Amino acid sequence: MHTRASPRVRPPSRAAKLAGLLYSLLSYLFFLMTLLYLIGFVGNVGVPKTIDSGPGASWPLALLVDVLLITLFAVQHSVMARKSFKQWWRPVVPAPIERATYVLASSVVLVVMFWLWQPIDLRIWQVESRLGSAVLTTLFWLGWGLILVATFLISHFELFGVKQALDALRPAKPVDGSFRTPLLYKIVRHPMYMGFLMAFWATPEMTVGHLVFALTSTIYILIGTQLEEKDLVEIFGEKYRNYQKNVGMLLPSLRRNPGSQD
Template sequence: MPHMTRLLVLFYGLISYLIFFATILYAIGFVDRLIVPKHIDTGLDGPWATALLVNLALMLIFAVQHSVMARKSFKRWWTQYIPASVERSTYVLLASLSLVLLFWQWQPMSAIIWHIRNEQLATVITGVSLLGWLIVFTSTFLINHFELFGLQQVIQNLSKRNPSAPTFRTPLYYQFVRHPIYLGFIIAFWAAPTMTVGHFLFAAVTTGYIFVGIYFEERDLVDLFGDDYRRYRERVSMLIPWRKSSGVVRSTPRKPVELTTER
């Protein structure tokens, strides 16, 4: 690949990452109804059935893109047409754009399921939601944030370095739950001082999708790591830290334990 092309690949990876970063920041405001011009309950309710179908379709678009493009068979086919160095960046970019579409077209369903009137308690609940987002962000850095979102690949491509050997490791949160990123999302989505029907729909569908994603990811991780991951799965709980940790898992270097198949 010519040097100028490598620079263009790097620029593409950087733009994709910045779009992702802006999107995830907007997602925090969208879910927690903070600052952003349109959050999950913004607007006047329209026909209930229309709102339900539109919102389900928007979440389905994200789920299909997020799952299909993460499959090994799709990546093998896809990288016949694009450089492998931008495969992750392209995945991240399209996932971000599908979320932007969801934010833009989301239909409010503002009937209230529960509402916490006490202001101090409501502030605490919002803080718990923000704690969930913090768990999401810190979990990505505990493994390899920049590889997860495509920057490492384009930087290695620029310097003509082969991808570094992935490693199986379980830092900090991963000693207590196998999927702290997903746990953080669940906390962020459900810790709401005001839960509307629309917010409930969003939280319920995304939580269901998380469990489906975990099923397929763990199957892929067992194929990838074999008995190492089976022992890890027996020792550490999936989402709720109810099992006692017995120390760091050490095994043959291959890939970070956090779920890279569904990303």
């Protein structure tokens, strides 16, 4: 009895790899523009529509729309990051552009949120003190700075999908899968998420709309962090469990961390 051999999968051509790199670079550029708009959107500075500007619907409808928009981002961001989803779409999306596609999808959902966001301009607080206002504004910008630094401490271009497409054009190198805790990661396990919390909550003027954004985003960050840590424990095992015991998740811990690695 003869059996038909399974067809060999042809490796992608150099032209296809270059096209993948171009796609990843364009996705990264679109992400950068979206991130800059997000900073202006949350900070009420420099963009046409912010979290508190523009006409809005009646507050019950506005509240519903805004919560649904944050939920849409949370679902997209979490589901597409799961291993089961990656295995499902891998036959359609090649590995070198998988991360870039994830980043692009996240950026598109953020743009939809900017477009459809409904401001609720009832004030929760307004800091009149110039010193207090300056402190909160400084914390806002420090939060974004912390996010940027944290991305480069791990691998900025890998995080946003450029490195994977570039690696497809170069000879394969051994992957360093060791567990590392560079600089900020010795102080807090998720400095990027800490930066987002600072940027979302630090404002001299907190409206109901801004509060809805900050609160729902915080809930998502807490849930997303738990899911991410579950994956990290699965990958690094006891090393990561020791790391959890000695380093705070979103806030610095006073306990000394003898088990972290460079």
